[in-house]
Amino acid sequence: MRASFFPEAIVYKQWRQLRGWLIAWALFTWAGPVHTLVGYWTAMQTRTAYSPPPELLAQPVIAMLHTLDPHVNAARHLAMAALVVGVVPMAMERARGRLLITLAAPIRRRDLLATQIAICLTGIWGVLLVLTLFDIAVNKAFGTVVPTVQILAWFLMEGLQTTAAFAVGFAVSIGVGPTLFAMVCALLLALVPSYAAMMTTELANMTMHGPAYWNAVNRITQAVESLSPIQGPSLWSEHPVISPWHVGLWYAVWSVGWLALAFAMFRRLPLEREGGLFSFDALWDVLLVGTGLMAGTVLGLIAVGGMSQNPQRTPVLLAVWILVAALTWLTGRLLLTRLARRARRA
């Protein structure tokens, strides 16, 4: 027999808790396009003999349809907003010990998570769908500036990208307690492909090689960078290294992976650690390794500052990078073990 009351009770509570955030998400997504259209309409209404011609006034709308950007660099902004939407549901549950109260009720952990995901993703995709319909209507009204299929493709890709950003935020919020810290951690994890691309460029030491090598490295880094849901693929690039649809598929796999991790973590979540920085000890190691890698990058780049023409640049950078990362992890681990021992004695 099913013991939990999914969906009604949980949906009711989660909807009441999350609706404000989903409304904010909708306003954020729709604000740009609506503002652009209203701007055009106002300009047309107040047009005088000295005003620019209607074609010129329509330029912002035409540009919007060409780029399909609700905002400048929309993909990035929307992805970051989706990441925040991902952190919020669990952060709201965890604030002030609410999760303990929620789980004291006859609620299955997985139902709670499934409901949160369902509500948020319905909100995210629903808002994007409305925007897509809006774009299609405006596109028609302005004489089909872009093919409708392009707008639909944008919708699908944007949906997958924001879902991927949402998923990483959602999973991180299970393991990381403080909301802002969870957002920062999720952002950093979502940017790991960008970081990998940057390190590839640095380790490739391109100044030592010819244009063909640069080109190859650039194509690799571009491809790796597009794997980050914050960066996104170049949808309209003529010769993309990886097809946007493959990147879309990657985002789907990424989302499923992070959400599966979220379920696995939440099932094991020790409620007695509520209020702590991390819900699992192993996350301290992730933090230490991450900090070590970032510190290693900075120190490594300082160390190879004047070595752009030196063939030893890559080995030196690699050595400093790995050494600092390992030392940071080791020192941090020792410190944590000592602190834990002291806490036990106390």
Add this chain to the structure above:
Amino acid sequence: MRTAIETVDLHKMFGGRPVLRGVNLSVPAGSIHGVIGANGAGKSTLLRILMGLYRPSRGQVRVLGEVMDTEATELRQRVHLVASEGDLPRGMRVRDYLHYHRLLYRTWDETRCRRLLEALELPEGAPLRNLSQGMRTQLRLTVALSAHPEVLLLDEPTNGLDPVVKRQFLQLLLQEASGTGATIVIATHHLDDLERIADSVTILFSGRALASGQLDHLRDTVKRVQAVLAGELPESIVHHPAVVEVQRSGRMVLITVSGNVQAVVTALGEAGATYCEVVDLELEELFRHFMEREGYRREGILLP
């Protein structure tokens, strides 16, 4: 008598630090059981394990004959926790909060809920964030009693309640235990409240159960002898193995005895006591006795 709650050799560690150490608990169905202890003794942890919120590090927990764990969702239809910590949900009013629980519990009793709302004067339209601590506690109790639980776990339930509401609250608990046969476990520092309603208690100290059982039975283990004695108190009484504490004020002698009280009474009689009476200790004194036996004693502080 059927056992509603049973723990066997219950251990809980937090970050390598023991919080509960081998707690054995047995609460008969339909009784009111108090869990008392110093701050940090493990009372809330025990209740959360009983609710299946925390996983025990070792040992077994059975509630209503079933194993309680984090996934015992069906069992939690019949067990309810009123926690001292944990905020109420955001973005809800009192009526929304009640509706959420109405959807959640199959055994929800709307008539009971209406009656309690009326009696406790809870404003249905008020946003939860505007409720005082006392009102929040009353709302939680309304939810708990409307859900008709077979086991009700209360963690510091009378915190923030004024004396009038507290009395009403305790009366409700008594009614619940006697009327519906619900088993109630209360973790509290308010020993006078507990003394009025509890059938049995468990005294926790540093995660260990120092004593557990019927209140009357615990009272039998430690007694106070009041005597009027003109002369010196004989050494045989002062150093008697059952004597825990001796207080003297003029001719009045108060002796706390753990064990053979009759021997002390006889010795007092032989010493010429003109009056001698054996009285029960109040729960607070009983608690202090157990705590002091463990070396838990706080002296008064004289501020400079």
